Structures are given as C-alpha cells and as structure tokens.
Amino acid sequence: MEIKGVTHWPFDCSDRLGEIESWFGWTIDGKLLIASALPAWVQAIFWRHTGMKLLLGSGGFRTEQRVTFLVKQMRSFFGDVKRILFVPYALADHDGYVKMLIDRGLHAGYELDGIHNHADPIEAVHHAEAIYVGGGNTFRLVTELHGRDMLGIIRQRVRSDLPYMGVSAGSNVACPTLMTTNDMPIVMPPSFETLGLTTFQINPHYFNGQTHVELADGSFQAHFGETRDDRIREFHEMNDMPVVGLWEGGVLRYENNKWQLKGSAARVFLKGKEPQDMQADSELGELLAS
Numbered sequence: 639m640e641i642k643g644v645t646h647w648p649f650d651c652s653d654r655l656g657e658i659e660s661w662f663g664w665t666i667d668g669k670l671l672i673a674s675a676l677p678a679w680v681q682a683i684f685w686r687h688t689g690m691k692l693l694l695g696s697g698g699f700r701t702e703q704r705v706t707f708l709v710k711q712m713r714s715f716f717g718d719v720k721r722i723l724f725v726p727y728a729l730a731d732h733d734g735y736v737k738m739l740i741d742r743g744l745h746a747g748y749e750l751d752g753i754h755n756h757a758d759p760i761e762a763v764h765h766a767e768a769i770y771v772g773g774g775n776t777f778r779l780v781t782e783l784h785g786r787d788m789l790g791i792i793r794q795r796v797r798s799d800l801p802y803m804g805v806s807a808g809s810n811v812a813c814p815t816l817m818t819t820n821d822m823p824i825v826m827p828p829s830f831e832t833l834g835l836t837t838f839q840i841n842p843h844y845f846n847g848q849t850h851v852e853l854a855d856g857s858f859q860a861h862f863g864e865t866r867d868d869r870i871r872e873f874h875e876m877n878d879m880p881v882v883g884l885w886e887g888g889v890l891r892y893e894n895n896k897w898q899l900k901g902s903a904a905r906v907f908l909k910g911k912e913p914q915d916m917q918a919d920s921e922l923g924e925l926l927a928s
C-alpha cells in the first residue's frame with residue numbers, strides 16, 4: 639500500500655494503520671486521512687513534516703516589479719506542471735477572474751483551469767496537477783468551499799502531493815481558520831474552519847502604524863480606527879495561534895519542511911510576546927514552530 643504523508647509522522651505508524659484508522663479515520667486511495675473529527679490545527683501539527691508544498695502570497699501584485707517577482711516564484715514553485723486548477727470562488731465573476739489573471743500575466747504562462755467549469759469540482763481536485771486559490775472576499779470563498787464540501791479533499795491532496803498556491807483570501811484559507819482576514823463577513827460560512835495547512839494564521843495585505851486619509855486639498859488626516867496590530871492583539875486576547883502579518887508583494891514559501899519569506903517583510907505575532915519583524919529572505923521555521 640502506498641502511504642504518503644505518514645512516513646514523516648512523529649512516529650512510524652505504517653504497520654499500525656488498522657488501529658490508527660479505528661481511532662482517527664479511514665483510508666482512501668491508500669492514503670491515510672487523519673480524522674476530520676480532529677480540529678484542523680491539530681491535524682496541521684501532525685502533517686507539518688510531509689512533502690507538502692505551499693506558496694502563499696499576501697496580495698498587492700499590481701506593479702510591474704511585483705508581477706515579475708510573483709511570476710518567477712510561480713515558475714520555480716510549479717516547475718513543469720502544465721495545468722493549474724484555479725479556484726475563483728472569492729470573487730463573484732469567475733470567468734472574469736481567470737481572464738484578468740491571464741491579461742495581467744499572473745498565470746505565469748501556465749494553463750489556468752477554472753474549477754467553476756467542472757461539473758464535479760471534487761473530481762477536479764482529485765485529478766489536479768496543482769491548485770491555485772485566488773483572492774477576493776474570504777467569507778465568500780470559505781462559504782463556497784464548505785458548501786461544496788471541498789475542504790477535506792483539498793487538504794488531503796495538498797498534504798499528500800498537490801502544490802498549493804494561494805493569494806490573499808487564498809492564503810487565509812490555507813490557515814487553520816479565517817479569523818485573521820481583513821474582509822467583511824458578507825455571507826455566513828457554516829464555520830470559520832479552513833484548510834489548516836499551516837500551524838499559524840496569516841494576515842494578508844499587512845501594514846503597521848496608523849492610517850492617514852488624504853483629503854481633497856492634499857492634506858492628511860489621522861484615522862483612528864484599529865490598526866492591524868490592534869486587531870491582531872485582539873485576536874490573541876481570544877486565541878493562541880501565531881499570526882504572520884505579511885506585507886503586500888511578499889510570499890511565504892513552504893518546501894522541504896522549511897518556511898521562507900520572499901519579496902517583502904513580515905511581522906510575526908506570538909501570543910504574549912513582542913512582535914518580531916522579519917526581512918525578506920528570512921527563514922521563519924523556528925519562530926513559527928514555537
């Protein structure tokens with residue numbers, strides 16, 4: 639039996655599959671599924687030493703320089719993959735989204751296969767070579783994924799062998815929950831649970847400091863709504879998971895069991911500790927494992 643994902647478990651359990659299945663879950667296609675009964679963040683801890691590959695972007699890939707950067711990241715991440723299954727559910731106009739990515743060169747030359755064109759999206763995930771979840775409204779995206787019962791199959795395939803790219807809302811859903819999104823709850827998902835591919839939360843489009851609004855006469859007026867750091871502090875008043883505030887233009891890349899920060903800085907928030915600023919090209923592993 640081919641078993642992917644358990645060989646690097648904290649203990650070698652390959653000879654005890656029957657027993658483990660009866661505790662936790664079942665096998666499909668010969669791959670062990672850790673029970674969906676376990677919370678996503680617990681599953682994420684079990685699975686973090688697999689051959690999983692993630693490319694998680696903040697967003698703001700609007701300037702030529704940033705587009706060039708992202709395209710390079712995509713080329714080296716996806717390699718000789720031909721078709722990428724694209725998930726546009728965070729926006730209302732699915733065809734328009736695919737077209738916009740191609741027009742802006744954000745497909746990096748790969749063929750984008752919109753999942754909305756498949757009669758059976760779960761089957762499409764089963765057969766995908768790679769998956770890319772686009773940005774937009776995170777609540778809408780999560781509602782759509784739950785509604786189509788797709789979280790389990792995406793999680794299973796990505797933990798096994800499917801390269802996963804997310805941008806913005808697509809990075810939010812790679813985390814254990816959607817709780818560190820910046821979006822308005824325009825629809826009600828059945829739960830805040832997301833894919834749990836990471837053991838930490840991401841706050842995309844992160845920036846720090848107070849916001850100032852430019853007025854018609856060109857002057858700036860202070861804006862006293864919560865800063866991002868305030869919002870993340872509030873998150874930690876109620877929750878424990880680390881949060882990575884990822885500046886626009888940056889990506890977090892997970893390969894060979896290592897987290898690399900590329901293209902921008904990030905601020906890492908650990909509950910009860912001073913936030914730590916990380917520069918592009920840092921490795922985030924130990925910080926995030928704590």
Ligand code: ASP
Pocket residue numbers: 697728772773774775776805806807808810818819820821842843
């Ligand atoms: N709305 C963002 C996006 O572009 C997500 C976020 O800011 O949380 O997908």
